[in-house]
Amino acid sequence: DAKTTQPNSMESNEEEPVHLPCNHSTISGTDYIHWYRQLPSQGPEYVIHGLTSNVNNRMASLAIAEDRKSSTLILHRATLRDAAVYYCISPNFGNEKLTFGTGTRLTIIP
Amino acid sequence: NAGVMQNPRHLVRRRGQEARLRCSPMKGHSHVYWYRQLPEEGLKFMVYLQKENIIDESGMPKERFSAEFPKEGPSILRIQQVVRGDSAAYFCASSPPGNVLFFGSGTQLSVL
Numbered sequence: 001d002a003k004t005t006q007p008n009s010m011e012s013n014e015e016e017p018v019h020l021p022c023n024h025s026t027i028s029g030t031d032y033i034h035w036y037r038q039l040p041s042q043g044p045e046y047v048i049h050g051l052t053s054n055v056n057n058r059m060a061s062l063a064i065a066e067d068r069k070s071s072t073l074i075l076h077r078a079t080l081r082d083a084a085v086y087y088c089i090s091p092n093f094g095n096e097k098l099t100f101g102t103g104t105r106l107t108i109i110p
Numbered sequence: 111n112a113g114v115m116q117n118p119r120h121l122v123r124r125r126g127q128e129a130r131l132r133c134s135p136m137k138g139h140s141h142v143y144w145y146r147q148l149p150e151e152g153l154k155f156m157v158y159l160q161k162e163n164i165i166d167e168s169g170m171p172k173e174r175f176s177a178e179f180p181k182e183g184p185s186i187l188r189i190q191q192v193v194r195g196d197s198a199a200y201f202c203a204s205s206p207p208g209n210v211l212f213f214g215s216g217t218q219l220s221v222l
Contacts, residue, residue, distance in 0.1 A: 043201045043213030100153040
């Protein structure tokens with residue numbers, strides 16, 4: 001799997017956008033970028049994934065750099081329920097298991 | 111469509127007893143994964159199974175741990191002769207082939 005690097009923690013004010021960065025400089029051309037999050041005392045939850053172009057869904061947006069060596073998860077309007085650990089993962093193509101790192105702990109300030 | 115169901119939610123065992131953790135995947139999902147999360151640590155992959163087959167068990171401890179996903183019924187993660195170090199949250203996930211993972215709420219195992 002491509003090695004991913006994320007900040008250990010971030011803070012954001014409620015109702016403001018949040019940009020969570022991830023570096024994956026060793027990514028190969030066929031590796032997807034996945035984002036999951038884990039709320040306190042719960043299992044991880046799928047957020048979004050993409051390959052080359054930016055992706056949007058009801059939860060978030062994923063902006064992928066042109067060289068694909070980094071990406072940013074965007075929460076457009078953070079709520080208190082978005083407080084969680086966010087994991088950026090890039091499994092090797094064909095590898096069906098996901099390897100979770102330490103992620104970014106997002107704190108939302110009311 | 112019910113999500114991934116894990117039971118029990120909490121399991122208490124004394125040292126030396128056996129722990130059996132169950133996971134029912136989402137309907138239509140043929141792939142099951144087990145992960146372990148120690149307190150204040152990240153999720154560690156344990157094993158990946160398809161129906162009646164273990165595909166990847168590279169994260170499973172060599173002794174005392176086993177997993178199965180029979181043709182009928184839930185996937186079972188079995189820990190024999192539990193020790194205090196086995197205390198952790200165990201999460202199961204399921205997926206269709208080559209797709210995103212859907213996780214259960216986990217089983218919190220406490221070994222006294």
